[in-house]
Amino acid sequence: MGRRYSHIVFGPQALARQEHVGSVVAYGADLDSPDTGPQEITDREVRLLTSVFQFHLASITPQGWPYIQYRSGPPGFLHHLGGNRFGFPDFPGNQQFVSVGNIEADDRVALFVADLPRRTRIKVFARARVTDAADDPDLAAVLQRIDGREIATRVERCVTLDVEAFDWNCSRSLIPQFTAEMIADQTAPYAARIVELQDENDRLRAELAALRGESDT
Structure with missing residues (x-):
């Protein structure tokens, strides 16, 4: 069964190089099967994603450039909301609203999540949605609590992520921190x-x- 991750990331040029070096058997071979939709999240992904205190979020600017933003919070601030849906609180920031604006124009985002002490990392593609906390106070209340405790910082917006695809990466080049x-x-x-x-x-x-x-x- 083909993985959506491969259908998203491997274009003609990448496949041509894989063919040239022989790595297409390990990677591009997934494209022999049709894209069957979002990959199913398992307990393994949930455990990592809901334990981290930081990740990098990439969105797409109106000019088509990738924009990467660092996101952080108490461990567990990235919540599993069921199925393939995750969410995290958006706290008061510098008022630039670049990521928020990008998401409102194009909901496609990518996350790079690394557990550096354990030398584990995962790449995630998702569809994102931004909701003002005042428009969904129930969701804001869920995202503001971690293990029964409430985050002191005020939640301004809620960001939900519907995961489309993911891929676990090797740990060889990760330096524990x-x-x-x-x-x-x-x-x-x-x-x-x-x-x-x-x-x-x-x-x-x-x-x-x-x-x-x-x-x-």
């Missing part, structure tokens, strides 16, 4: 153990001094 919070969480047990050992060392020194009849003063 960690946030300060991730490092703190990983090193906290070691820091606590160091404090325990320092306290124990101080206690043993005091006991040894007492046995020798030494004074701290």
Whole structure:
């Protein structure tokens, strides 16, 4: 069964080069089958997409150029709304509205999502829709909550994404990167153990001094 991802990304020039180097068997062969519609989202995609705190969103300008914008929020700010639909809150920004305007003119977008600590990444093609929070307060309320907690920042707009296609990429060239919070969480047990050992060392020194009849003063 052909994947929509291949039908979207592989044009004649890309296929010609694949034929030349022999990689068409691994990639362009998907085009032997017809485009059967959006690829079905599975639990694997949901787990990654709803765990990230950042991604890059590409939209199309009126002049036909790609425009890439960085999006971020608390881990889980990209919500799974069921089926192939995802959504995220649009917070107050610099008031340029480039991505918003692009989406309103052409709803095709692409996401590059990377979990750098785990060296995992996925590319996603979707149809996007922008809704003012005041026009759909119920959706805004859903997107403003993560694991039962409410995001403090006000939601101005809601962006929904209906996924058309996706592709998991190899991790070979990804360099692991960690946030300060991730490092703190990983090193906290070691820091606590160091404090325990320092306290124990101080206690043993005091006991040894007492046995020798030494004074701290």
